[in-house]
Amino acid sequence: MAELKRFGYGLQALVVLASRSGQYSSTEIAELINGEATALRKILSRLTDAGFIEVSQGRGGGYTLARKPEDITLAEVYRTLQDDGAQWERMLDTTGNNFFGKKVRESFEQIIMDIHTQVDHVLLSYTIADLME
Template identity: 60%
Template sequence: MAQLKRFGFGLQALIVLAANNSEQCSSAEIAEQIQCEPTVLRKILAQLAEHGIVEARQGRSGGYQLTRSPEQITLAEVYKSLHEKEPQWDRMLDTTGNHLFGQKMHESFSKIMTDINTQVNQVLGTYTVGDFLD
């Protein structure tokens, strides 16, 4: 699944959990509400649990809930939790070759990619899950 799709579904799942006022929700309930395949959502929720954003409880009365208030969870934290690989724009580096011109472009592109990553993290850091609640 594309990384940005995973981020979108993960963020929507967190908003659903935040709107439920600390009550647990099953992955099936969340998946139905955000129209996401339940197995995909469980993988996303597992990553969020690994990073301490959600808590998972197993069993018949189990489910997911946020580990802290929605206002304390930044989108930057969510984004980092769900991205195992480099962002899509880093693929631009794959176009540079091992020749002199390609090496110069690789260096220039690397600086641009660093700036983009910094800006994305800064922008996402200014928003929280709480910002999406009515």
């Protein structure tokens, strides 16, 4: 669930940055999206590392969008903010190491793969620009 919250806050932060050409501090962004500035900085750090935003340090510094909003798909943002152990993979933790557990695990793995394919398909059809409309 935490990664979905990160995704939601990350998307909102990108929309804020796309809404004007100036810089925003993490505190300003946090206030606009009703988030916590310290947690948001971790999200902004990931988005910076991925090349979605740029940061200027020091007095008068802040965050700006590094790419055009129409060039940033929600799928890219989701992948950037997703942890290695995605939420659906936790289903696999419920299967045992016996015959039944192994058979169910195979089914769960297929379901998880299908979910990821569908989520990716949907998120690829939206950009940050779409969220601004």
